[in-house]
Amino acid sequence: MGIAERKEREKEQRRQAIIDAAEKVFFTKGYDSSTMDDIAEAAELSKGTLYLYFQSKDELHFEIMDRGNEILMGFMEKAIDPEKSGRENLRFLGEAFVEFSNRYPEYFQAMMFFQSRDVVQQKLNEQKLKKFIEGRSSISLLNAMVTKGIADGSVRNDLPVSHLTTLLWSQMMGILVMYSTKKPAFEYQQISRDQLVSIHLDLVRDGLKPRHTEDSGHE
Amino acid sequence: MGIAERKEREKEQRRQAIIDAAEKVFFTKGYDSSTMDDIAEAAELSKGTLYLYFQSKDELHFEIMDRGNEILMGFMEKAIDPEKSGRENLRFLGEAFVEFSNRYPEYFQAMMFFQSRDVVQQKLNEQKLKKFIEGRSSISLLNAMVTKGIADGSVRNDLPVSHLTTLLWSQMMGILVMYSTKKPAFEYQQISRDQLVSIHLDLVRDGLKPRHTEDSGHE
DNA sequence: CAATAAAATGACCGACAGTCATTTTTTATA
């Protein structure tokens, strides 16, 4: 009996349709200013129905972040050139990130600024956490390229992979977030984002080079 | 007649008392979960009175951020050693930032996570913007040390001061924010924040060295 | 064509930021 399967399919379609609607509304009015009734109207459903598919407004936000992450992953995977060294690929990944934020600014925003709501802080600690570290995430790609870089000798091997990876990710995130939130200040100082990122990636590239000298004073 | 002056003084005292109360409540329950009635109760005033002194809940948040910024400034000013090179001082500033976030985690949180609310985004564009760039802000201190570093030859001079400054600020911010929001993930990977920051500061120190010359004469 | 199950609805609730007519307190005036 294919009815069950069809129902399953329809349910998933409706789920996606709701996310589509939420996306449209969020991207237009911003998260805080969007109401569940707005989303319901956009989805041509009643508010109650939304709650049959999602537990909360926050959950809709999460779904959109997931979509963004998928897209970002695509960009990054495409950017990798297996022929090139790990260190070169790390630069490609950085550039892919920027390209993503240019091409999909709304997704980028959604991914950047979901932090902060105190509620959200807790929810992460569960399944999402594992996903963040091990799952199909952008970080895992970054991790792979750091590892590759160390293996092929293009990246210094005196620093732990996990530390380098998170460092690269956090730094880039910090730059892009800062630029987004303080854009007018940057423009006022005539700092373009591409310039900034380019300088950053240059500094990182140099910083990752293997130390040919045995010095450097950290532990 | 000192009545006007006394009133002025009392008004300012009450203002501060309200901020004190808001601080207590925000730091205990978190911003989103705190209600204006909570704050009113803590301040032993009615809610209406709060609105005679502040326009909104957000404004109270801003005030607390300002306090945090003052404290941070103090830390940074104290950290500067005029005898040492600009490049060394930049490291001191980084360490001061971390120390601040250890000593005053609630202020730190408040300063980190005020971004995101879509409303807030707009409000910055006005006076706050100038303050951010030119005012008595942590960034201006950073800027001064970059400038000093270039002048004394301890920092490479082939990159614009403004870019370097914002880069350093954004990177550090990114690392600390990421660590705060994803703390469990970091702990799971046994990455300590101090380690991470230390590696970051090392990389920065190396990256800032003048190119083409192995200048270390100012150390 | 019932009987039943699944899906959808929208009126309703509680919580909360913000308002404002009224009351209380302080100051100025005579």
Add this chain to the structure above:
DNA sequence: TATAAAAAATGACTGTCGGTCATTTTATTG
């Protein structure tokens, strides 16, 4: 000191919104 005027404070009230649930509508089954 008595009283008018100004300043400060109050808290009942409003509108909004996320989330709920008893009821209705639609689809499935026998």
